[in-house]
Amino acid sequence: MLVLLKFLQSLVKALHTEGTPGQVALGMTLGAALGLTPLMSLHNLLIVAAIFLLNVSVPGAVLGLTIFTPLGFILDPVFDRIGLVILEATPFQGLWTTLYNEPVVPFSNFNNSVLLGSIIGYVALAVPIFFAARFGVARYRATLGARVQRSKWYKAITASKVYNVYRLFRPE
Amino acid sequence: MPRKRFRWRAIVPLLLLLVAVGVGYYLLADRLARNAVAEAGTEFLGTQVDIAWLHILESEGAVEVGGLAVADPFNPSRNMVQADRIRIQLDPAPLLEKKLVIKELSIGGVRVGTKREVPARPVEGGGFAPEMVRSLTAWKQQFDVPLLSLTPIDTLRSIVVNPSQLATVAQAERIRAATDSVRRTLGDRIDGLRLAPTLDSAKALAERLAQTNVTKLGIAGTQRAVADVRSTLSALEDAKRRVDAVKAAVDQGAVVLRSEIARLDEARRQDYAMVRGLVGLPNLEGPAIGNAMFGDVSLSYFQRASYWANLAVKYLPPGLRPRATPGPARLRRSGTTVRFPKEHEYPTFLVERGQVDLELPGTDEEYAARIQDLTTAPGLVGRPTRVTIGRIGGSGPLAVQGSAVLDHNGHIRDSVVAQVRGLPIPGFAIPGLPFRVEPGRGTTSLSGTLRGDTVAAVLTLAASNVQWVQDSTGAALGPGPRLLWEVVRGLGDLSITARLSGTLTAPRIEVRSNLDQAVANRLRSLAGEAATKALARVRAEVDRLHQEHVQPVVSQATAVRADLEQRVAQMEERVETERTALEARLKSLTAGVGGIRLP
Numbered sequence: 001m002l003v004l005l006k007f008l009q010s011l012v013k014a015l016h017t018e019g020t021p022g023q024v025a026l027g028m029t030l031g032a033a034l035g036l037t038p039l040m041s042l043h044n045l046l047i048v049a050a051i052f053l054l055n056v057s058v059p060g061a062v063l064g065l066t067i068f069t070p071l072g073f074i075l076d077p078v079f080d081r082i083g084l085v086i087l088e089a090t091p092f093q094g095l096w097t098t099l100y101n102e103p104v105v106p107f108s109n110f111n112n113s114v115l116l117g118s119i120i121g122y123v124a125l126a127v128p129i130f131f132a133a134r135f136g137v138a139r140y141r142a143t144l145g146a147r148v149q150r151s152k153w154y155k156a157i158t159a160s161k162v163y164n165v166y167r168l169f170r171p172e
Numbered sequence: 173m174p175r176k177r178f179r180w181r182a183i184v185p186l187l188l189l190l191v192a193v194g195v196g197y198y199l200l201a202d203r204l205a206r207n208a209v210a211e212a213g214t215e216f217l218g219t220q221v222d223i224a225w226l227h228i229l230e231s232e233g234a235v236e237v238g239g240l241a242v243a244d245p246f247n248p249s250r251n252m253v254q255a256d257r258i259r260i261q262l263d264p265a266p267l268l269e270k271k272l273v274i275k276e277l278s279i280g281g282v283r284v285g286t287k288r289e290v291p292a293r294p295v296e297g298g299g300f301a302p303e304m305v306r307s308l309t310a311w312k313q314q315f316d317v318p319l320l321s322l323t324p325i326d327t328l329r330s331i332v333v334n335p336s337q338l339a340t341v342a343q344a345e346r347i348r349a350a351t352d353s354v355r356r357t358l359g360d361r362i363d364g365l366r367l368a369p370t371l372d373s374a375k376a377l378a379e380r381l382a383q384t385n386v387t388k389l390g391i392a393g394t395q396r397a398v399a400d401v402r403s404t405l406s407a408l409e410d411a412k413r414r415v416d417a418v419k420a421a422v423d424q425g426a427v428v429l430r431s432e433i434a435r436l437d438e439a440r441r442q443d444y445a446m447v448r449g450l451v452g453l454p455n456l457e458g459p460a461i462g463n464a465m466f467g468d469v470s471l472s473y474f475q476r477a478s479y480w481a482n483l484a485v486k487y488l489p490p491g492l493r494p495r496a497t498p499g500p501a502r503l504r505r506s507g508t509t510v511r512f513p514k515e516h517e518y519p520t521f522l523v524e525r526g527q528v529d530l531e532l533p534g535t536d537e538e539y540a541a542r543i544q545d546l547t548t549a550p551g552l553v554g555r556p557t558r559v560t561i562g563r564i565g566g567s568g569p570l571a572v573q574g575s576a577v578l579d580h581n582g583h584i585r586d587s588v589v590a591q592v593r594g595l596p597i598p599g600f601a602i603p604g605l606p607f608r609v610e611p612g613r614g615t616t617s618l619s620g621t622l623r624g625d626t627v628a629a630v631l632t633l634a635a636s637n638v639q640w641v642q643d644s645t646g647a648a649l650g651p652g653p654r655l656l657w658e659v660v661r662g663l664g665d666l667s668i669t670a671r672l673s674g675t676l677t678a679p680r681i682e683v684r685s686n687l688d689q690a691v692a693n694r695l696r697s698l699a700g701e702a703a704t705k706a707l708a709r710v711r712a713e714v715d716r717l718h719q720e721h722v723q724p725v726v727s728q729a730t731a732v733r734a735d736l737e738q739r740v741a742q743m744e745e746r747v748e749t750e751r752t753a754l755e756a757r758l759k760s761l762t763a764g765v766g767g768i769r770l771p
Contacts, residue, residue: 038504052182076505084496087510093494100512106270112499114507 031064083117218301243292256281277526519549537566
């Protein structure tokens with residue numbers, strides 16, 4: 001129930017911020033990285049920093065994380081297979097060997113099949129996610145947005161303290 | 173107004189977050205590291221590892237650990253090793269590459285075999301080490317150490333054996349399968365040779381030429397005849413090559429069948445032992461007594477040695493090829509983590525030098541084990557791992573000495589020699605009998621080699637002031653155990669030699685002791701004529717079942733082998749006959765027509 005509530009909050013916030021559809025879509029795309037790839041990874045530190053420092057929609061990122069986390073779990077066997085094939089592919093052995101013996105790089109766990117496969121999957125999906133999200137947000141705002149904004153439950157969410165915290169990070 | 177690309181006001185919360193992480197590290201790093209190390213050690217060794225405290229000394233590039241206890245994987249109420257303090261001096265540069273290079277390892281206050289206050293938890297789940305511990309436990313159980321069963325012999329009325337329990341019957345099934353495979357495969361190959369057209373053609377040509385007058389053929393006719401003969405000879409050469417290839421395959425098949433049949437002897441010995449155990453008869457041979465009385469305790473020593481050997485084989489793999497291991501445990505799928513070692517780079521783990529200070533009970537002397545070049549990538553280090561144990565302080569006769577070399581450069585070539593003298597040897601029970609041995613102080617030595625998967629090891633236990641102790645249950649001994657008790661109770665000297673051979677996955681053990689003959693003689697006198705007759709009945713029953721279930725299969729295998737060999741021999745003979753005949757014809761043709769030699 002709590003997860004559902006959080007999801008609804010993220011959804012509402014993302015769709016009704018002052019951010020442009022592009023900002024929301026970019027937030028969702030960055031959030032998708034957190035959802036599709038194993039969360040506790042070095043590259044996700046950079047993604048989190050980017051979400052906060054770039055002028056993108058933070059609720060959009062939370063929405064992306066919420067939507068793509070279950071998808072990440074579902075796609076893990078595929079990521080595992082893709083990652084292992086690429087890690088074991090003869091043409092890449094030199095690259096992996098060099099990277100594995102460089103400073104800091106091994107902490108990224110790039111040599112794990114699920115992590116590498118999920119990053120490749122994310123890179124392949126990032127552009128479609130961005131454009132689909134931007135189109136979806138624009139269509140929503142043009143059709144249902146105004147009606148939802150007038151609803152009681154929307155006002156309840158925006159009046160909460162959580163919303164005030166959120167305002168710190170809303171797109172300018 | 174153009175939108176800003178950066179959200180500068182988020183920097184402050186992010187910095188606060190970083191500060192919080194720093195504070196969290198300061199407060200929790202030692203505790204988290206301690207838990208992580210204990211958890212990783214448990215998974216690595218397949219037995220519970222406890223750590224009392226751990227301090228990360230960032231400024232010194234070192235880690236200190238205290239109160240380490242590693243449970244004995246085969247005895248949860250004891251510690252395999254316990255250490256009061258450990259100092260690990262790290263090389264900082266490799267840490268950036270996620271590699272652990274220990275410049276100096278010092279372990280102090282080490283004791284072995286100490287009692288645990290709380291029994292260790294069994295390590296559940298997968299992973300190499302827990303599975304290896306389970307398989308070594310099963311490995312120990314697989315040895316059919318015959319118990320000194322002393323069931324009254326006169327109770328033996330009948331022997332009922334299910335043939336499917338017999339090793340010979342199982343072996344017969346393997347022979348049957350091998351026979352079918354050889355017959356089908358090689359029969360098809362022989363049929364597939366299709367030599368008849370070539371041989372018939374050669375025969376017909378030879379006969380035709382034999383009836384032909386060469387002088388009437390003329391030069392052109394003779395040239396055609398020579399060409400025909402050479403062409404047919406070439407076809408015969410080809411046929412011979414194919415027959416030779418099939419003959420080699422038949423010989424190989426015959427070797428397989430012979431070796432399978434040869435294994436029946438060992439299987440039959442197992443069957444005698446199995447049926448003897450089934451009806452509760454003791455083995456009255458001296459060598460079997462050694463296995464029965466001291467096989468269990470010898471196996472316990474070898475089990476521990478095998479544990480370390482297996483760990484070394486797994487974690488110190490030879491070669492520099494990428495190595496795949498299961499990924500980290502997490503909510504998401506673990507996947508596979510592949511490591512890519514590279515020449516002239518740091519290995520993932522290396523102890524350049526280490527010293528382990530040993531505390532020996534009952535002696536003031538100081539002993540230490542020195543370790544050099546212990547690494548997970550021997551191919552990178554290029555030197556074998558060496559461990560030596562010796563005295564570093566005090567005087568008197570040496571109590572502990574030993575050395576081990578783990579050479580995993582290219583191939584696995586490990587060797588170990590160790591001796592513990594004058595220290596108490598742990599007591600042990602005699603399987604199937606209500607008394608135990610307390611050897612007291614004595615000498616234990618172990619030497620062994622591991623070449624690839626082949627193991628050869630010798631363990632000796634010797635003590636001169638042995639105590640034989642009856643179980644504390646107080647139950648009166650039966651007539652058999654009482655007689656044995658009378659044999660052993662006065663014996664103060666004990667000398668056991670156990671040999672392990674074979675492969676790590678299928679080892680063999682043989683145990684001898686100075687008590688074997690005395691106990692065997694006493695057993696014979698106890699069992700008397702009835703036992704001899706009963707043993708004869710056991711052998712007769714096994715032989716009968718062998719005759720009924722196994723002999724037909726052996727006969728069939730022998731017949732198939734003989735048939736294939738005969739068929740190939742006939743083909744060889746036929747090819748040779750036709751070739752000889754044609755060569756004779758060719759000789760007469762090329763001898764010349766009217767003094768002219770034909771090309």
